[in-house]
Amino acid sequence: MARVWKASEGSHPASAITIIGRCIRKINLNGISTHPTPYKKDVYDRQILAFGTHGQEMLSNTKVGIVGLGGTGTPVVEQLVRIGVRDFGIIDPGYFSPSNITRGYGSFYSDIKSKWPKWFPLLKNKRAKVDIAANHMRKINPEATILSIRDSVVKDSALKALLDRDVIFSCTDEHWGRSVVNQLSYQYLIPVINMGIRIDSKSGTIHGAFGSIDIIRPDQPCLWCSGFLNSDRIMAESLPANERKARLREGYVEDIDMNAPSVISLTTTVSGHATTTFLQLITDFMQEAGNISRLNYYIMESVVDRGRIKVEPDCICSQVKGFGDMKILPTLK
Ligand SMILES: [Zn+2]
Numbered sequence: 153m154a155r156v157w158k159a160s161e162g163s164h165p166a167s168a169i170t171i172i173g174r175c176i177r178k179i180n181l182n183g184i185s186t187h188p189t190p191y192k193k194d195v196y197d198r199q200i201l202a203f204g205t206h207g208q209e210m211l212s213n214t215k216v217g218i219v220g221l222g223g224t225g226t227p228v229v230e231q232l233v234r235i236g237v238r239d240f241g242i243i244d245p246g247y248f249s250p251s252n253i254t255r256g257y258g259s260f261y262s263d264i265k266s267k268w269p270k271w272f273p274l275l276k277n278k279r280a281k282v283d284i285a286a287n288h289m290r291k292i293n294p295e296a297t298i299l300s301i302r303d304s305v306v307k308d309s310a311l312k313a314l315l316d317r318d319v320i321f322s323c324t325d326e327h328w329g330r331s332v333v334n335q336l337s338y339q340y341l342i343p344v345i346n347m348g349i350r351i352d353s354k355s356g357t358i359h360g361a362f363g364s365i366d367i368i369r370p371d372q373p374c375l376w377c378s379g380f381l382n383s384d385r386i387m388a389e390s391l392p393a394n395e396r397k398a399r400l401r402e403g404y405v406e407d408i409d410m411n412a413p414s415v416i417s418l419t420t421t422v423s424g425h426a427t428t429t430f431l432q433l434i435t436d437f438m439q440e441a442g443n444i445s446r447l448n449y450y451i452m453e454s455v456v457d458r459g460r461i462k463v464e465p466d467c468i469c470s471q472v473k474g475f476g477d478m479k480i481l482p483t484l485k
Pocket residue numbers: 373374375376377378463464467468469470
């Protein structure tokens with residue numbers, strides 16, 4: 153038996169112990185499943201052949217958070233529900249737009265049709281991405297428990313809704329949102345799988361394309377260590393839109409309001425690799441080879457390799473590690 157001591161509450165029994173290394177080992181001290189119903193064995197029989205009943209049990213009792221429901225977030229959702237994950241927290245402040253169909257799993261042409269009259273354009277197509285995703289997830293598995301948050305993850309209440317998650321997927325386009333999820337990961341010791349993809353194209357010709365998957369967790373390099381996060385961009389994102397446009401005209405910030413090129417096969421490949429690293433975290437199927445912190449996808453060369461990044465001294469990932477509520481998260485209150 154383990155006990156937790158909190159200065160404000162005294163001591164009380166711990167319900168679980170989690171050990172995070174190349175995989176996550178969760179020891180449930182109460183000996184009960186975190187989900188009220190057992191999973192359906194006949195649905196998952198092919199996966200049970202791969203991971204065994206114990207592996208499927210662990211997958212079916214993992215709580216997952218997904219931040220961002222775009223090109224990488226929606227294929228991650230699709231795969232996780234079909235894998236058998238049943239407890240989700242999904243966060244996205246956005247609404248559906250017709251171009252989502254080209255890369256957003258779970259969206260359909262019928263989503264373009266508006267029930268609102270044409271003379272009332274402001275309300276046209278106002279379907280939240282979280283609602284489209286949750287609806288799709290429940291069609292795949294009606295037993296899925298889904299907490300939908302239509303808000304930005306930089307809002308304190310949205311970010312803290314992820315505190316009970318076992319793994320978080322960071323799939324937002326924004327660096328500000330990624331930076332707060334990055335800090336949460338180390339401060340509260342929750343592994344985060346971060347995805348990024350960039351296509352450089354001019355006049356319809358692709359000159360470069362690169363994807364990456366970072367598996368951030370205690371004592372592994374964070375998104376600041378890897379150089380993924382850009383403080384200038386976070387500053388631009390945190391400015392109000394009118395001020396950002398003024399700074400853009402003056403040349404002080406980059407243009408973050410332009411749509412970036414996106415192709416579903418590439419975003420799906422990145423999200424597929426990310427989901428496979430999730431399978432490693434939960435089942436440890438790769439065993440000794442499974443200690444991965446970064447995957448690089450060189451799209452123009454059709455090559456995926458493991459990156460070698462080290463923890464930078466004095467980085468925030470070391471300064472906040474394990475502090476939990478004792479440090480303030482850089483969120484909007
Ligand atoms: Zn770091």
